[in-house]
Amino acid sequence: MQRLIPRTAAALAAVFALTGAVSVSCQGDAPGAGGGTPGDRPASRAFGVWTPPSAQGSETVCTKEQHDRFFVVGPDGKKYPTWHPPALTDTNGNVTCVFGHEHGMNPAALSPPGYDGWDDVRRHFAFDANANGTIDEAELASAGIPFGYVTEYASGAGVAGVEPHESYKIVFANDRVRSRTLNNQSASDVTCDQLAAFNQDSASSAAFTNARASLIYAADCASSLTTPLAAPYRARLIVSALASYGQPNEIVDVTAPSAAAGRQVPTRERAFTNILVASGQSSDYAIGLRERWNGSVTLARSDGSTLASFDIGIGTTDTPRFAQSATTLTARNSIDLCYAGLDANGSEVGSGVVRQARGGACAALDNGSGPGVPAGSRVTAASKDSPFRGCQRFAVFGALAVRNNAGLRTWYSDVNGARASGSSFTGALKQWVDTTDTGSSVLGEDPRIDSVAGCVGSVRLPN
Numbered sequence: 393m394q395r396l397i398p399r400t401a402a403a404l405a406a407v408f409a410l411t412g413a414v415s416v417s418c419q420g421d422a423p424g425a426g427g428g429t430p431g432d433r434p435a436s437r438a439f440g441v442w443t444p445p446s447a448q449g450s451e452t453v454c455t456k457e458q459h460d461r462f463f464v465v466g467p468d469g470k471k472y473p474t475w476h477p478p479a480l481t482d483t484n485g486n487v488t489c490v491f492g493h494e495h496g497m498n499p500a501a502l503s504p505p506g507y508d509g510w511d512d513v514r515r516h517f518a519f520d521a522n523a524n525g526t527i528d529e530a531e532l533a534s535a536g537i538p539f540g541y542v543t544e545y546a547s548g549a550g551v552a553g554v555e556p557h558e559s560y561k562i563v564f565a566n567d568r569v570r571s572r573t574l575n576n577q578s579a580s581d582v583t584c585d586q587l588a589a590f591n592q593d594s595a596s597s598a599a600f601t602n603a604r605a606s607l608i609y610a611a612d613c614a615s616s617l618t619t620p621l622a623a624p625y626r627a628r629l630i631v632s633a634l635a636s637y638g639q640p641n642e643i644v645d646v647t648a649p650s651a652a653a654g655r656q657v658p659t660r661e662r663a664f665t666n667i668l669v670a671s672g673q674s675s676d677y678a679i680g681l682r683e684r685w686n687g688s689v690t691l692a693r694s695d696g697s698t699l700a701s702f703d704i705g706i707g708t709t710d711t712p713r714f715a716q717s718a719t720t721l722t723a724r725n726s727i728d729l730c731y732a733g734l735d736a737n738g739s740e741v742g743s744g745v746v747r748q749a750r751g752g753a754c755a756a757l758d759n760g761s762g763p764g765v766p767a768g769s770r771v772t773a774a775s776k777d778s779p780f781r782g783c784q785r786f787a788v789f790g791a792l793a794v795r796n797n798a799g800l801r802t803w804y805s806d807v808n809g810a811r812a813s814g815s816s817f818t819g820a821l822k823q824w825v826d827t828t829d830t831g832s833s834v835l836g837e838d839p840r841i842d843s844v845a846g847c848v849g850s851v852r853l854p855n
Contacts, residue, residue: 726773
C-alpha cells in the first residue's frame with residue numbers, strides 16, 4: 393500500500409528511543425530527551441498522573457520519574473504519556489524494574505513487526521515546533537501516539553476528565569483481508585492495515601457510568617478487484633475522537649458478547665452460569681467474563697454532512713470485575729469466582745457446594761477446593777498472581793466509510809467529530825482523511841484481533 397512518508401533509519405532510531413521500543417536501563421537517558429527540547433513543552437492533563445504501585449515479592453517497581461520519561465509531544469505542542477514496555481531491562485536483557493501495567497501492542501516494534509502505517513501515524517501527531525510548515529527529523533523524533541489527546545479537550549457528563557493511564561491500550565494488525573458488500577454481492581478483496589489506541593477501564597465501576605472514551609483510530613484499506621460488480625474501495629484516515637459506547641449509567645446484559653451496541657459488561661448471572669458449574673463440567677471463562685464495548689464515530693463537516701464514519705468493538709477476555717446486574721451497577725471482583733460456591737438452590741454458600749469454578753483460570757489457585765480455601769490464603773484482585781488482570785485485550789473493526797471529495801486531507805474537528813473544517817479552532821483535534829469516496833461498499837466486521845503480549849508476570853490491577 394502507498395505510504396504518506398518513507399521510513400528512514402534516523403527517524404526510526406529516534407522514535408524507538410522515545411517510545412521504549414528498545415530497552416533502556418533504569419539509569420539511562422530519558423526516551424523523550426532527543427529532538428530539540430521536547431521536555432520543556434507544557435504538560436497535558438494526562439501527563440504525570442501515574443504513581444507507582446506497591447512492590448510484590450522481590451520485584452523492584454519503577455519510579456514515577458522513570459515512567460514519565462516515556463512521552464511524546466502532541467500536535468498541540470503538549471507532552472502526553474505514550475506506549476512503554478511493562479518493564480525496563482538492562483543491556484543484558486535482565487529486568488531492572490517493573491511498571492505493573494501494560495499498554496498492549498508496540499506499534500513501533502521491529503520484531504514482531506509493528507504497525508505498517510507507523511510513519512503515517514507519528515507524522516500526523518508531530519508538532520511543528522519551529523512553525524516552518526515542515527515536520528523535520530527532530531520534531532518527528534518526539535512524535536507518537538499521545539495518550540490523553542482527546543480528553544485534553546473533552547468535558548461533560550459521561551466522560552472521564554482524566555482517563556486512567558493504565559487503561560490505555562493499543563491493538564493493531566497489518567494486511568488483514570476484509571470482506572465488503574457491494575450491490576448485494578460479497579467480495580473478500582479489501583486489505584487493511586488498522587490500529588486502535590483506546591481507553592477501556594475494566595478495573596473499576598467507572599465504565600458503568602461513563603459511556604464515552606477516547607479513541608485514536610487509523611486505517612489504510614484498499615481493494616484489488618475492479619470489475620463492474622466491485623468498484624474500487626479505498627479508505628485511509630487517522631481520527632481522534634470520543635467514541636460512544638451506548639448510554640451513561642447503562643450496561644448491556646447479553647448471554648454472550650456480540651456486535652450489539654453499547655458496553656457489554658459481564659453480570660453476576662452470566663459469570664455464575666458459565667463459571668460456577670456442577671461436578672464433571674468445565675467452567676467457560678471465555679463467555680462468563682468476556683467484556684466488549686461496541687461503538688461508533690462519525691466525523692462530520694460543519695454543515696452536518698459525513699466526512700468519515702466507522703464502527704469498532706474493544707474488549708478484554710480476562711476482565712477483573714463484573715457487575716452485580718444490569719440494573720444494580722456495583723462491581724464485584726472476578727477473582728472471587730475462584731472461591732465462590734452455590735448450593736442446589738443457587739445461593740452463595742461456604743459449604744454444601746454443588747456448583748463452583750472448575751478447571752481453567754481458577755484451577756491453579758484453589759486446587760479444586762473453591763470456597764474451602766481459607767480467606768488468608770486466597771489470591772486477591774490486585775495480586776499479580778490473579779488470572780484476571782485485564783491484559784488480554786482485543787479490537788474488532790467494523791464498517792468504514794469515507795466521503796472526502798473536497799481536496800482537503802487535514803481537517804480539524806471537536807472531540808465529538810463534529811464541526812470538521814480545514815481550519816483549526818480552539819479545542820480542535822487534528823484529523824487526517826484521504827481524498828477518496830468508498831461509495832456504496834460496506835465492510836463486514838473483521839474477526840477479533842487479540843493482544844496478549846502485555847500479559848507478563850509483573851502486571852496487576854489497575855491495568
